[in-house]
Amino acid sequence: MYDLTMTFCRVQEFYESPFKAIRGKKFTLVDFMKIYSKANGNFTYPLDWGGFNVPGPVIADLYAKGIDDYNIYDSIIEDIHNSINEKLKQKNHYYLIGANNNKTTIEHEVCHAFYFLDQEYKKKVNKELSKLDRKVYKKMTDVLLNIGYNKVVLLDELQAYLITDSSLIDDNIKLNKKELLNKTDVVLELKHFYKKYKKSVDSK
Numbered sequence: 001m002y003d004l005t006m007t008f009c010r011v012q013e014f015y016e017s018p019f020k021a022i023r024g025k026k027f028t029l030v031d032f033m034k035i036y037s038k039a040n041g042n043f044t045y046p047l048d049w050g051g052f053n054v055p056g057p058v059i060a061d062l063y064a065k066g067i068d069d070y071n072i073y074d075s076i077i078e079d080i081h082n083s084i085n086e087k088l089k090q091k092n093h094y095y096l097i098g099a100n101n102n103k104t105t106i107e108h109e110v111c112h113a114f115y116f117l118d119q120e121y122k123k124k125v126n127k128e129l130s131k132l133d134r135k136v137y138k139k140m141t142d143v144l145l146n147i148g149y150n151k152v153v154l155l156d157e158l159q160a161y162l163i164t165d166s167s168l169i170d171d172n173i174k175l176n177k178k179e180l181l182n183k184t185d186v187v188l189e190l191k192h193f194y195k196k197y198k199k200s201v202d203s204k
Contacts, residue, residue, distance in 0.1 A: 011062055012054055
């Protein structure tokens with residue numbers, strides 16, 4: 001797990017870090033470790049995360065900007081990136097995921113892949129999320145923001161958590177009966193659509 005987290009660390013944080021000095025910027029791992037440690041009391045990154053998801057165009061952008069402290073983990077991601085692109089007609093149109101051996105974590109990352117790669121899937125999911133009561137939506141997204149997600153990926157993260165395992169969110173919010181019913185209805189629709197969509201993909 002240490003190797004997995006450190007392999008994805010730079011590219012994942014480049015994609016969606018909550019730290020403005022890191023997200024979308026050229027940075028060294030030492031700089032990131034200092035910022036992360038200041039925010040969390042220590043550099044606990046390898047213990048904090050078990051799944052990763054990054055769009056191909058983001059990986060291309062990272063390497064185009066250049067890396068001053070290039071290391072073996074950067075080499076692994078770059079080799080994967082180049083290997084995938086050799087097989088694609090549309091360069092960078094892929095989604096790279098990494099996860100521990102937890103089935104739920106893997107499903108969570110697959111949700112992200114579907115959301116990025118298929119616009120119809122994304123459109124349908126966003127339509128369902130729009131049915132959430134505003135207060136319910138705010139309570140859930142506040143949890144995601146508080147644990148370190150960036151606001152630009154909230155819809156994507158929310159759909160992935162609600163489809164696979166929303167316990168992280170549920171354990172940190174309180175909903176009245178009306179709000180709970182609203183959330184339940186949306187979750188059931190999302191799960192139903194995901195299963196149907198995944199089945200169609202698996203059959204291809």
